[in-house]
Amino acid sequence: xxxxxxxxxxxxxxxxxxxxxxxxxxxxxxxxLEEVPSQKVKVAMFDVGGSRLELLMxxxxxxxxxxxxxxxxEGMHHICFKVANLEAAxxxxxxxxxxxxxxxxxxxxxESRVAFLHxxxxxxxxxxLVEQG
Amino acid sequence: xxxxxxxxxxxxxxxxxxxxxxxxxxxxxxxxLEEVPSQKVKVAMFDVGGSRLELLMxxxxxxxxxxxxxxxxEGMHHICFKVANLEAAxxxxxxxxxxxxxxxxxxxxxESRVAFLHxxxxxxxxxxLVEQG
Numbered sequence: 485x486x487x488x489x490x491x492x493x494x495x496x497x498x499x500x501x502x503x504x505x506x507x508x509x510x511x512x513x514x515x516x517l518e519e520v521p522s523q524k525v526k527v528a529m530f531d532v533g534g535s536r537l538e539l540l541m542x543x544x545x546x547x548x549x550x551x552x553x554x555x556x557x558e559g560m561h562h563i564c565f566k567v568a569n570l571e572a573a574x575x576x577x578x579x580x581x582x583x584x585x586x587x588x589x590x591x592x593x594x595e596s597r598v599a600f601l602h603x604x605x606x607x608x609x610x611x612x613l614v615e616q617g
Numbered sequence: 618x619x620x621x622x623x624x625x626x627x628x629x630x631x632x633x634x635x636x637x638x639x640x641x642x643x644x645x646x647x648x649x650l651e652e653v654p655s656q657k658v659k660v661a662m663f664d665v666g667g668s669r670l671e672l673l674m675x676x677x678x679x680x681x682x683x684x685x686x687x688x689x690x691e692g693m694h695h696i697c698f699k700v701a702n703l704e705a706a707x708x709x710x711x712x713x714x715x716x717x718x719x720x721x722x723x724x725x726x727x728e729s730r731v732a733f734l735h736x737x738x739x740x741x742x743x744x745x746l747v748e749q750g
Contacts, residue, residue: 485644488666489622492696496740505739508713511618532698533621535668539740559741560693563625565665580641606638607629607672608692 486565486573490614491529491536493561495549499541503528506539514539525549538564562600564612570597573613577601619698619706623747624662624669626694628682632674636661639672647672658682671697695733697745703730706746710734 496502506528507513515536516529524547530537540561542550552561567573574584583602601611629635639661640646648669649662657680663670673694675683685694700706707717716735734744 486642486665489625489668492622492625494740494742502740505713505715508709508715509619509734509739509744511709532619534666535622556689557741559736560696563693576641576644580638582638582641601642603692606642607627607635608690609627611642 486567488566489535490564490566490612491538492563493538493540493612494559495552495561496539496541496558497553499526499528499539502539502541506530506537510537519543523548562610562612564598564614567613567615570599570613570615574599577605582606619700621699622668623697623699623745624671625696626671626673626745627692628685628694629672629674629691630686632659632661632672635672635674639663639670643670652676656681695743695745697731697747700746700748703732703746703748707732710738715739 494502503514510530510532512530514528515531516527518527518529519525520527524542524544526541526543528539530539540549542553544550549561577584582605585600585602596617597615599613601613603610627635636647643663643665645663647661648664649660651660651662652658653660657675657677659674659676661672663672673682675686677683682694710717715738718733718735729750730748732746734746736743
């Protein structure tokens with residue numbers, strides 16, 4: 485089972501411009517700002533009813549977000565679901581032939597344990613699973 | 618303020634194949650199946666922690682979902698947020714120069730009142746707002 489939508493990742497070119505628009509959309513400023521050097525991104529998080537919108541701007545041309553925008557333009561990049569037990573969730577994916585891109589060794593924002601599932605297994609949707617520490 | 622993420626719409630080519638994969642992802646079968654003739658789509662809804670994933674398959678070549686897939690391939694199509702008051706939310710969007718594609722006259726699944734915001738206003742993300750009746 486998936487506990488909830490943890491966040492939706494959105495790839496943007498200009499974080500300041502995007503924050504202005506999403507502040508209007510959400511009716512409040514981002515609750516959290518962070519730079520994640522390992523992923524070469526700056527992040528702005530907006531709280532929405534127990535989930536979050538995660539705006540992602542590349543900080544280098546070889547950032548995964550820069551590559552995504554080069555290929556597809558700005559827009560929704562991934563959905564992250566919170567799970568209680570990452571290994572149990574990954575075992576269920578393997579049984580259903582859903583390809584795991586990056587296993588449970590990755591570390592996400594705030595030191596959570598994360599894994600990514602390949603978009604080709606899920607009709608074009610990149611899925612992240614997070615087990616909070 | 619946005620109350621919560623109501624659902625994430627995902628455009629798929631083959632609803633049966635997509636339902637099999639998303640049943641594995643979610644750990645449960647879809648909670649709701651529906652055909653929406655006005656939008657020329659078949660819909661499968663999966664409950665995830667108070668939000669839903671909405672798989673959308675076109676039932677005709679001129680369906681908005683068929684056009685989306687022709688242009689961008691399968692994948693995330695829109696995010697729908699629940700709001701308490703649709704007119705108040707739309708007034709906030711207009712003030713922030715966020716373009717409204719389709720105003721409050723539209724009707725969504727289950728007779729709710731909905732509006733759509735243009736992706737170019739929100740960094741490539743199509744946003745739906747829903748006020749539940």
